[in-house]
Amino acid sequence: MDVSTPTMPAEPGAGQNDRVVTARAVTRVFRRPEVGAALAAVAIFLIFALDPVSQPLWLSQAGLVGWLTQAWQFGIMAVPVGLLMIGGEFDLSAGVMTGSTAILTGLLANGFGWNIWLCIAVSAVFAVLVGLFNGILVVRTKLPSFIVTLATFFILRGTSVGLVEALNANSTVVTVLNPPAGADSARAIFGGTVGASPAYPVALIWWLVATILGMILLSRTTVGNWIFAAGGEPNAARNVGVPVGATKVLLFVLTALGAWLVGTIQFTAGLSAVSEQGVGYELYYIVAAVVGGCLLTGGYGSVLGSSIGAAIIGMALQGVIYARWPSQWGFAFLGILLLFGVIVNAVTFRQAQRARR
Amino acid sequence: MTGTPAPAAQAPASAGDGAPLLEARHVSKYFGSVIALRDVSLQVHAGEVTCVLGDNGAGKSSLIKTLSGVFPPDEGEILVDGQPIRFSGPREARAHGIATVFQDLATVPMMSVWRNFFLGQEPTRSFGPVRFLDQGRAKDVMRVEMAKMGINVSDPNQYVGTLSGGERQAVAISRAVYFGARVLILDEPTSALGVRQSGIVLRYVLQARDMGRGVILITHNPHHAYPVGDRFVLLKLGQVMGSFTKDQIDVAQLTQMMAGGEELAQLSHELQRVSGDLPAARAAAQALAEDAARTV
Numbered sequence: 001m002d003v004s005t006p007t008m009p010a011e012p013g014a015g016q017n018d019r020v021v022t023a024r025a026v027t028r029v030f031r032r033p034e035v036g037a038a039l040a041a042v043a044i045f046l047i048f049a050l051d052p053v054s055q056p057l058w059l060s061q062a063g064l065v066g067w068l069t070q071a072w073q074f075g076i077m078a079v080p081v082g083l084l085m086i087g088g089e090f091d092l093s094a095g096v097m098t099g100s101t102a103i104l105t106g107l108l109a110n111g112f113g114w115n116i117w118l119c120i121a122v123s124a125v126f127a128v129l130v131g132l133f134n135g136i137l138v139v140r141t142k143l144p145s146f147i148v149t150l151a152t153f154f155i156l157r158g159t160s161v162g163l164v165e166a167l168n169a170n171s172t173v174v175t176v177l178n179p180p181a182g183a184d185s186a187r188a189i190f191g192g193t194v195g196a197s198p199a200y201p202v203a204l205i206w207w208l209v210a211t212i213l214g215m216i217l218l219s220r221t222t223v224g225n226w227i228f229a230a231g232g233e234p235n236a237a238r239n240v241g242v243p244v245g246a247t248k249v250l251l252f253v254l255t256a257l258g259a260w261l262v263g264t265i266q267f268t269a270g271l272s273a274v275s276e277q278g279v280g281y282e283l284y285y286i287v288a289a290v291v292g293g294c295l296l297t298g299g300y301g302s303v304l305g306s307s308i309g310a311a312i313i314g315m316a317l318q319g320v321i322y323a324r325w326p327s328q329w330g331f332a333f334l335g336i337l338l339l340f341g342v343i344v345n346a347v348t349f350r351q352a353q354r355a356r357r
Numbered sequence: 358m359t360g361t362p363a364p365a366a367q368a369p370a371s372a373g374d375g376a377p378l379l380e381a382r383h384v385s386k387y388f389g390s391v392i393a394l395r396d397v398s399l400q401v402h403a404g405e406v407t408c409v410l411g412d413n414g415a416g417k418s419s420l421i422k423t424l425s426g427v428f429p430p431d432e433g434e435i436l437v438d439g440q441p442i443r444f445s446g447p448r449e450a451r452a453h454g455i456a457t458v459f460q461d462l463a464t465v466p467m468m469s470v471w472r473n474f475f476l477g478q479e480p481t482r483s484f485g486p487v488r489f490l491d492q493g494r495a496k497d498v499m500r501v502e503m504a505k506m507g508i509n510v511s512d513p514n515q516y517v518g519t520l521s522g523g524e525r526q527a528v529a530i531s532r533a534v535y536f537g538a539r540v541l542i543l544d545e546p547t548s549a550l551g552v553r554q555s556g557i558v559l560r561y562v563l564q565a566r567d568m569g570r571g572v573i574l575i576t577h578n579p580h581h582a583y584p585v586g587d588r589f590v591l592l593k594l595g596q597v598m599g600s601f602t603k604d605q606i607d608v609a610q611l612t613q614m615m616a617g618g619e620e621l622a623q624l625s626h627e628l629q630r631v632s633g634d635l636p637a638a639r640a641a642a643q644a645l646a647e648d649a650a651r652t653v
Contacts (some may be wrong), residue, residue, distance in 0.1 A: 220489045222479040225468075229476055233465040239457070240532075241448065241477035299467040 033293025034305030036344045040291065040337060041308050044315050054322035063322060065198040071314025073098075073262060073281070075207040075307050078288035079214040080258040082306030084251040085289045086218070088231030088298030089138060089145040091252060092282050093130070093152040097259030099277030100160045101127055102267035106174035107167060109271075116182040116268070124260050130156070131256030135249030153282070161275045172275035179271060190261075191269030203265045207307070210258065214303035223247065231298025284313055287334060291341035300345075312337060376439030377402050378571040379424065379455060379540045384433035386419055392595050393419035396433070399590045399600065401540060401571035406562060408574045408582035410615055411592035417575050420592065421544055424573065425457040426450030456538035460545045463529035466518030470510055473517045474499040474532050498535070505568075506531045506561050523554035527561050540571045547581050559585050579615050583608040591615065 048058045057063040077094055084091055101123045108119035134152055138145045164172055176183075190206075193199035218224040226247040229237035234244045259278070267273050292309030294301025313334060320330040377400035386394040394416050401407040411417050423430050426444030434441045437453050444450045447457070464473045475495050481488040496513040503510050506527050517525055526546050533541055543562065547555035562585050566572055576582050582589060589606060591598040591614055599614055606614075 216489075220492075222481060222488070222490060225472055225476060225479055225490065228468050228472065229465045232467045233462070236459075236462045236465050237476065239447075239459060239462055241451065295467075299465065 033300060033302040033345075034308060035293075036341065037292045037302075037305045037308040037312065040340065041312050041315070044312055044319065044333075048315065048319035048323060051323045053324050054319060057322045058319065062198045063318075065200055066322070067311075067314045067318035068204055069201055069314075070318050071311045072201065072203045072207040073266075074284050074288050074313050075310035076203070076210050076262050076265075077255075077258050077281070077285040078292065078306040078310040079210045079303055080251070080255040081282075081285040082289035082292060082294045082301055082303055082309075083214060083218060083227060084255050085286070085294040085296065086231050086298060086301040087227045087248055087251045088234065089248055089251065090149060090286065091134060091255045092146065092149040093134065093156055094149075094255050094259050094285055095278040095280055095282035096153050096156045096160070096276070097127065097130060097256055097278070098262040098266065098281065099273065099275065099279065100130075100156045101260040101263035102273035102277060103160050103164055103174055103263075103275060105264065105267050106176055106271075106273045107164070109176045109180050110174060111167070113178075113180050116180050116186045118182075119180075120186060120264050120268075123264065124257065127256040127260035128253055131253030132249060134256070135252030138252070139245040139248055157276065157279060164275045173272060174274075175272040183268070183271060186264075186268045187271075189268075190265045191267065201265075201269075206261060206265065207310075210261070211303060211307040214306075218303050223250070227251065228299060231295075232300065285310075287338050287341075288313055290345065291337050293341070293345060295345050296342070309341070377436070378438065379573070380436040380439075381420075381424060381430075382434050382436065384420075384423060384430040384435070386423055386428070386595075387431050394423065394430070394595045397590075397592070397595070397597050398433075399573075399588075399597075401573050401588075403539070403571050404566055404569050405587040406566050406572040406574055406585050407588040407590065408576060408586035409590050409592060410576060410579060410582055410611070412577055412615070414594070415592040416595035417577075417592060418544070419595070421457060421542055421575060424450075425455060425542055454537055454539035455542065456533035456536070456540070457542040458526065458529045458533060458544065458546065460548060464517045464525050467516060469514045470503075470517055470520070470528060471496045471499045471513040473528055474502070474535075478536055502531045502535045503527070505534075506564055521554055522550045523557040526550075526558045530561050530565055534565055534568060534570060538570065540573065541565055542573045542575070544575050545577070546574070547576060547578065555581060577615075579608060579611040583611055 048054045051058075054063075057066075077098070081091065081094055104126055105116070105119045105123045108114055108122055109116055112119075130152065134145070134149055137143075138148050141148065161172060164174060168174055188202070190202065192202045194202060218227060226237065226242045226244070229242050230244045230247045237244050263273070263278070266277070288309035289301065289306045290296060290309070291312055292302060292305030292307065294306060316333040316337070317327075317330045320327055320333070380398075380400040382398050384394055384397045385392070397416070397420060399407060399409065409417060409420060422428055424435065426447045426449055429443055435444070436442065437455070442453070444453075450457075465476065468476070471492070472495075480491040480494050480498070482491040482494075483489075499513055500510055508524065508527055508531075517528060520528070526543075530541065530543070530546075546558050546562070550558060559581060562572055562574060566585075574582060574586065583603075587603055589599075589601045589603070589611060591600070591611075601611075
């Protein structure tokens with residue numbers, strides 16, 4: 001009993017109430033959406049730490065950098081994709097967008113010889129436009145975002161191959177051979193590394209920053225409140241004046257900008273980009289968000305959980321290599337985790353929905 | 358919608374001057390050839406409860422939507438504080454202090470009580486250029502406001518989905534009152550609830566009334582309407598079948614009018630004709646006939 005009405009007599013037996021309170025404190029911790037992901041992350045870390053084949057590398061710094069390098073590519077995207085999922089939508093174009101923005105930056109640098117920062121800025125504008133396109137289309141047509149962004153996915157995928165081949169001497173690899181102005185500073189900020197052996201990617205800082213900003217946005221700001229409401233019960237939200245459509249459009253723009261950040265990091269690391277880079281990764285982002293406790297139907301989830309979900313994917317994919325298991329086992333792992341995550345979420349959802357009528 | 362919400366200190370201001378807070382005068386609404394409302398008039402005063410009673414299809418939801426600014430009336434006018442007004446949309450109606458609480462669309466179940474309470478009108482605190490939710494204040498205000506409704510919320514982080522149906526209505530009602538609603542339009546607040554929960558919600562209605570708010574209670578249940586209502590408007594097929602103050606009608610008459618006396622008589626004849634010699638059916642027909650006779 002959390003809410004009592006005045007006509008009802010006080011609960012008998014204070015001791016009994018205390019027990020209820022302690023029980024609830026424990027269940028409340030377990031009901032936090034990211035707790036399941038955190039436990040799974042620990043379990044997976046222990047598996048590869050205890051496996052005699054993977055153990056030496058797994059517990060070394062080089063091994064750490066190995067799986068973190070896998071993980072940040074999912075992690076930076078898991079933040080906006082998780083927010084978008086909490087807001088009740090999907091973006092299947094998120095993966096291909098990482099490649100499209102990188103390619104665009106490369107084509108601009110090659111074609112015009114602009115300062116690399118200008119090329120990156122133009123790519124950012126492009127990303128915002130794609131996000132607006134996805135978002136406005138979903139909000140206006142009221143079609144499922146699954147279908148709308150699937151269309152965007154194919155358009156971007158086709159264009160980034162076709163356009164690149166047309167502009168780039170029939171090659172799908174865009175390499176900037178004469179580094180334009182700003183290439184060094186852009187690499188230091190985005191695609192560089194820190195330290196020599198092993199070298200930690202700067203991208204890890206971006207992942208951390210994205211996670212912290214995402215957490216603040218979701219739980220500490222007005223917009224965060226609107227995100228939960230837009231995904232949880234959009235009609236109720238509209239009735240009390242929440243700009244549901246604008247909130248969703250913002251989330252699509254954030255997702256596209258996240259893809260732009262990943263694409264920029266990947267491009268500046270080696271000053272090259274490949275068509276179809278990032279294709280298929282959109283599913284990993286969704287896995288990360290779901291394993292991290294985001295509800296597929298929206299309205300519930302966690303940014304921290306999504307980031308932990310990305311770490312889990314990085315560990316699973318890299319761990320099986322260290323352990324010299326056939327690499328397919330990494331996918332089997334992910335499949336099991338996904339099922340686990342979905343079931344945990346469903347149970348949580350049902351508990352929260354259970355009403356005393 | 359950001360910024361610090363203004364508490365409704367001035368809410369019952371116009372209670373004294375006699376003009377109804379909200380009034381519909383000869384309102385009609387057509388959808389193509391369908392008459393949704395025809396010549397409907399009703400008023401709600403500060404500190405009063407006006408009940409709108411009607412069966413399914415009586416035009417209750419068309420009336421709500423007209424009063425709450427979702428669409429304008431085709432004929433007749435809406436008056437706020439005695440002044441004719443034409444709402445551009447629900448937002449403008451809200452700005453005039455008219456808040457609508459929809460039965461199942463009032464709260465977000467997967468959000469905490471305090472987040473729901475302030476949804477769309479969150480209190481913020483600035484740190485430099487950035488504005489953050491003022492969680493401490495939000496939780497304090499929510500506790501105080503819910504206490505005014507007679508509800509003690511021990512855990513503001515509790516999900517609204519874990520509350521009972523009546524308590525969820527209470528969150529929506531106290532939120533509307535706090536944010537300056539002078540007129541509360543409650544859409545079937547008790548229809549999905551059990552007896553006890555309905556009683557709780559009806560008490561919140563009285564609580565809001567005693568705070569000087571006007572309440573329009575839409576329901577199909579005369580037993581819920583009568584104990585709390587000051588005025589009763591009966592709708593049928595988009596038209597007002599009768600409009601009464603409490604001293605003009607009792608609950609039995611209200612029930613009869615709701616069911617429709619003439620129709621009961623007709624139903625009784627039908628039953629008699631079909632039943633032939635079946636004693637149970639004859640008894641039922643007899644009972645219906647007596648009911649009908651009492652009404653007319």
